[in-house]
Amino acid sequence: MQLTQRDIVIKKLLDAQEMVRDYEQFSKEIKDEEIANTFKSFAEESGMQAQKLQGMLDRI
Helix, strand or coil, X not given: CCCCHHHHHHHHHHHXXXXXXXXXXXXXXXXXXXXXXHHHHHHHHHHHHHHXXXXXHHHC
């Protein structure tokens, strides 16, 4: 099955959104402050990717 451009953007958007949720959850569970802060940063970065992907999807 061939994925369309829209299908690919949707898939990656969902992946990015899931990464945001995972990193946020893990940052709250981890006791090591340095690791928790790194995961918070990763959540923000993934959120920015999700936002860009949503913008692409809106244009399609």
